[in-house]
Amino acid sequence: MGSDAGAASVAPMPAERLRITEIFHSIQGEADAIGWPTVFVRLTGCPLRCVWCDTEYSFHGGQWHAIDEILAEVARHGARHVCVTGGEPLAQKRCPILLRKLCDAGYEVSLETSGALDVAAVDPRVRKVMDLKAPDSGESARNLWSNLDHLLPHDQLKIVIASRADYEWARGVVAEHALERRCMVLFSPVHGAVQPRELAEWILADRLPVRFQMQLHKLLWNDAPGH
Numbered sequence: 001m002g003s004d005a006g007a008a009s010v011a012p013m014p015a016e017r018l019r020i021t022e023i024f025h026s027i028q029g030e031a032d033a034i035g036w037p038t039v040f041v042r043l044t045g046c047p048l049r050c051v052w053c054d055t056e057y058s059f060h061g062g063q064w065h066a067i068d069e070i071l072a073e074v075a076r077h078g079a080r081h082v083c084v085t086g087g088e089p090l091a092q093k094r095c096p097i098l099l100r101k102l103c104d105a106g107y108e109v110s111l112e113t114s115g116a117l118d119v120a121a122v123d124p125r126v127r128k129v130m131d132l133k134a135p136d137s138g139e140s141a142r143n144l145w146s147n148l149d150h151l152l153p154h155d156q157l158k159i160v161i162a163s164r165a166d167y168e169w170a171r172g173v174v175a176e177h178a179l180e181r182r183c184m185v186l187f188s189p190v191h192g193a194v195q196p197r198e199l200a201e202w203i204l205a206d207r208l209p210v211r212f213q214m215q216l217h218k219l220l221w222n223d224a225p226g227h
């Protein structure tokens with residue numbers, strides 16, 4: 001077969017697309033990149049239903065966008081940091097392609113993920129901010145413990161704590177899996193459920209090797225969408 005005939009038979013590849021709830025520019029409110037101007041890419045959909053979820057508006061709806069369009073929109077904001085979040089971004093199987101392309105474009109890329117879906121395909125240049133769900137979330141049974149083996153030193157584990165019982169669970173998990181030897185561990189109080197000072201004092205009393213954090217965007221914007 002001649003080369004022209006071969007070329008004619010190749011159909012154009014359909015654009016790789018993702019369903020997006022919002023893309024916006026704000027201040028990173030948590031984890032290691034806290035305080036940096038950041039572009040957030042919020043993917044639509046999540047298979048979990050944490051009791052205290054603050055992004056339920058991302059469960060449904062959204063718009064399909066080609067990954068190259070998403071990159072163009074991110075570039076328009078002119079920030080060095082990009083956070084891919086949700087929902088649960090890894091629930092869309094093309095999410096790792098977006099992550100890789102953002103890294104290739106030279107951004108500092110982070111991924112916020114529930115810890116319930118396999119993170120093995122995530123580009124190692126991405127800083128994973130991975131939850132471990134404590135019992136009061138209602139989703140503790142979804143923790144995919146094999147994910148701990150895919151954490152790199154620049155990643156972060158986050159445990160959101162809604163009660164003293166959650167705290168004791170988290171303290172036990174840190175000890176059992178020596179989590180602080182894998183990466184940074186963050187304990188964060190559920191807004192309105194645990195007094196932040198109470199959680200800080202528990203951490204100090206137990207000399208835990210974890211980092212206390214409060215969500216900066218809640219202080220700045222009271223969790224309004226788009227921030």
Ligand code: SF4
Nearest residue numbers: 046048050053087114
């Ligand atoms: S994993 Fe995240 S987005 Fe999904 S329900 Fe839990 S808190 Fe909400």
